[in-house]
Amino acid sequence: MLGPLRLTVLGCSNALPHPDTPAAGFLVQWEETALLLDVGQGVANRLRRVADPQQLAGVVIGHMHADHFLDLAGLRYLFPWAGGGAPPLPVHLPPGGRRRLDDLAAAISERPSFFDDSYAMDEYEPDETLTVGPLTVRFAAARHYVPAWAMSVVAPDGARLVYLGDTGPSDGMIDFARGADLLLVEASLRDAAEDDDERGHLTAAEAIDLARSADVRAARLVHYPPDRRAELEGLCAAAGPWICPAVQGMSLTVSPRVGIVRAVGPAA
Numbered sequence: 001m002l003g004p005l006r007l008t009v010l011g012c013s014n015a016l017p018h019p020d021t022p023a024a025g026f027l028v029q030w031e032e033t034a035l036l037l038d039v040g041q042g043v044a045n046r047l048r049r050v051a052d053p054q055q056l057a058g059v060v061i062g063h064m065h066a067d068h069f070l071d072l073a074g075l076r077y078l079f080p081w082a083g084g085g086a087p088p089l090p091v092h093l094p095p096g097g098r099r100r101l102d103d104l105a106a107a108i109s110e111r112p113s114f115f116d117d118s119y120a121m122d123e124y125e126p127d128e129t130l131t132v133g134p135l136t137v138r139f140a141a142a143r144h145y146v147p148a149w150a151m152s153v154v155a156p157d158g159a160r161l162v163y164l165g166d167t168g169p170s171d172g173m174i175d176f177a178r179g180a181d182l183l184l185v186e187a188s189l190r191d192a193a194e195d196d197d198e199r200g201h202l203t204a205a206e207a208i209d210l211a212r213s214a215d216v217r218a219a220r221l222v223h224y225p226p227d228r229r230a231e232l233e234g235l236c237a238a239a240g241p242w243i244c245p246a247v248q249g250m251s252l253t254v255s256p257r258v259g260i261v262r263a264v265g266p267a268a
């Protein structure tokens, strides 16, 4: 039996720094292939506990907000300073992301080749399928304040993980997530009234509704203020055992048409 698909939560806070968890970062593994989805502030630190950053098959960034990509800078320092030696880390950026990283290198007083020396960077075409070893990644536009892309990762056995990134309520996201074996859905807001008029985030109740409408087999709330975890656990418990808040450090094994078949780590 090959696989299975495994997900490890490296970070599940929103942009709020918190001692319990970094910002967004999710490690997807299939046998020797390890793919990192988003790398918000603090994620590189936690990554080192579970994987060798130099052995990653790639990093995919959903959108260019700090809590989803800023630790690309931190991660860079784990590679040989002058480049060479370690193979470059494939970093798949959303359209326009490349220029943002050039700007970031300048903003942190690094040389222009700072990222290029260690990363093999490209900008993915959201309409096209991205292949990372045996994994395939598809994208769909989320509802956010800036261009943002949800990701669907499919393993060779058909197991499908969908990570929506940052999004407001969206029929398109329901369609994209439909039938997922595991859905990661954000729950940033206490109240929808906190959001801009043009929605860009979800309340926990909206996140649970979205997951239920998408008829997913399992879901985990992510991108939530860690201090609200107990409250979110209560809301999820009322919805059923298929959904609960993600916790930093938890590792989930995903099986096609079944959902989560094994959970280890905190709150598992």
Ligand SMILES: [Zn+2]
Residues within 6 Å of the ligand: 063, 065, 144, 166
């Ligand atoms: Zn965002």
Ligand SMILES: [Zn+2]
Residues within 6 Å of the ligand: 014, 015, 065, 067, 068, 166, 223
């Ligand atoms: Zn965010």
